[in-house]
Amino acid sequence: MKPTILDCTKAELCAAITPSFRAKQIFQWIYSQYVDDFDAMKNLPQTMRTTLQERYDIMPLHILNKEVSSDGTIKYLFALRDGKTVESVLLRMKEAQYDSNGELLHHAKYTVCVSTQVGCKVGCSFCLTAKGGFTRDLCAGEIVAQVLALKKDNNIAAERRLNIVYMGMGEPLDNLENLAKAITIFSDEDGLAISTKRQTVSTSGLSSRIDQLGAMNLGVHIAISLHAVDDTLRSELIPMNKAHNIASIIEAVKRFPIDTRKRVMFEYLMIKGKNDDRSSAKKLVKLLHGIKAKVNLIYFNPYEGSTYERPSKASMVAFQEYLIAHGLLCTIRDSKGMDISAACGQLKEKTDQEMR
Numbered sequence: 066m067k068p069t070i071l072d073c074t075k076a077e078l079c080a081a082i083t084p085s086f087r088a089k090q091i092f093q094w095i096y097s098q099y100v101d102d103f104d105a106m107k108n109l110p111q112t113m114r115t116t117l118q119e120r121y122d123i124m125p126l127h128i129l130n131k132e133v134s135s136d137g138t139i140k141y142l143f144a145l146r147d148g149k150t151v152e153s154v155l156l157r158m159k160e161a162q163y164d165s166n167g168e169l170l171h172h173a174k175y176t177v178c179v180s181t182q183v184g185c186k187v188g189c190s191f192c193l194t195a196k197g198g199f200t201r202d203l204c205a206g207e208i209v210a211q212v213l214a215l216k217k218d219n220n221i222a223a224e225r226r227l228n229i230v231y232m233g234m235g236e237p238l239d240n241l242e243n244l245a246k247a248i249t250i251f252s253d254e255d256g257l258a259i260s261t262k263r264q265t266v267s268t269s270g271l272s273s274r275i276d277q278l279g280a281m282n283l284g285v286h287i288a289i290s291l292h293a294v295d296d297t298l299r300s301e302l303i304p305m306n307k308a309h310n311i312a313s314i315i316e317a318v319k320r321f322p323i324d325t326r327k328r329v330m331f332e333y334l335m336i337k338g339k340n341d342d343r344s345s346a347k348k349l350v351k352l353l354h355g356i357k358a359k360v361n362l363i364y365f366n367p368y369e370g371s372t373y374e375r376p377s378k379a380s381m382v383a384f385q386e387y388l389i390a391h392g393l394l395c396t397i398r399d400s401k402g403m404d405i406s407a408a409c410g411q412l413k414e415k416t417d418q419e420m421r
């Protein structure tokens with residue numbers, strides 16, 4: 066199997082081809098013109114097009130299934146070249162706005178949630194992806210391709226910038242090298258030009274890797290899937306917590322180079338009867354003391370076979386009010402895509418069943 070050219074940073078491509086200035090043109094064809102055939106790159110000499118074709122593929126995945134929610138959320142299942150599958154989600158954060166004369170005031174705003182691994186080693190007890198175990202890391206090109214495919218499929222103009230969250234299948238920091246490379250490729254001005262400030266790495270809390278990511282100084286944000294305030298419950302929800310406990314995560318966050326205008330996002334998955342009470346809210350306030358933090362409360366989205374339950378709206382609101390009253394920023398995440406298989410791993414599971 067040939068490597069995908071999407072796996073190359075522009076610097077790598079410059080080093081691989083002669084003359085090197087052609088790398089910029091190739092990037093523009095792929096990421097601005099959405100061309101997926103080297104032969105269509107008309108400003109390249111024929112000999113170079115032939116060489117590229119011999120050496121590389123372009124897209125390393127194709128759309129296998131997709132579900133569109135009534136709120137505009139679109140969930141994709143992509144097939145990779147080895148037949149493995151991963152999910153990505155396109156979230157429509159804001160609709161386009163027009164004035165009374167039909168002139169465009171604001172473009173629609175999108176966030177793309179991408180996968181970094183096929184399966185996952187972390188084994189969170191509430192996660193369907195975890196149930197299938199770990200298969201392999203995605204290469205950087207396979208991470209990049211998800212966003213490119215979503216932009217193409219939705220006719221999102223090349224110049225429209227998106228936000229990216231590394232929050233799909235897999236633990237991004239367990240695939241740090243390829244993640245860092247994908248971040249660099251995404252932010253290339255001749256590529257998709259998605260600034261690192263628009264990219265958020267969401268981690269289940271591999272504290273030593275948070276330090277490694279911080280040392281790379283890429284300028285990305287981090288979000289921590291905290292979910293619990295004591296190690297016993299957190300280890301039940303996220304077994305890896307035994308090796309990377311809450312205290313070690315909080316210390317790593319304090320060391321992470323954070324843009325002074327930004328806050329660290331702490332994701333808190335509310336599960337009925339497990340972590341949605343007042344005493345958990347109190348402990349959370351104490352734990353985050355001294356960190357410029359924002360807490361995002363997430364409704365647990367039950368799936369077939371799960372033993373956990375969705376909390377009531379009243380308990381979510383009470384929890385939020387307590388945090389706000391004690392000086393924390395706190396939001397309740399929109400349950401976007403509630404009418405489709407929106408939780409990580411659900412569309413894959415459903416498609417696998419249909420294909421059996």
Ligand code: SF4
Pocket residue numbers: 184185186187188189192193194195233234235236269409
């Ligand atoms: S929730 Fe994320 S980190 Fe946890 S098992 Fe699922 S994919 Fe892995």
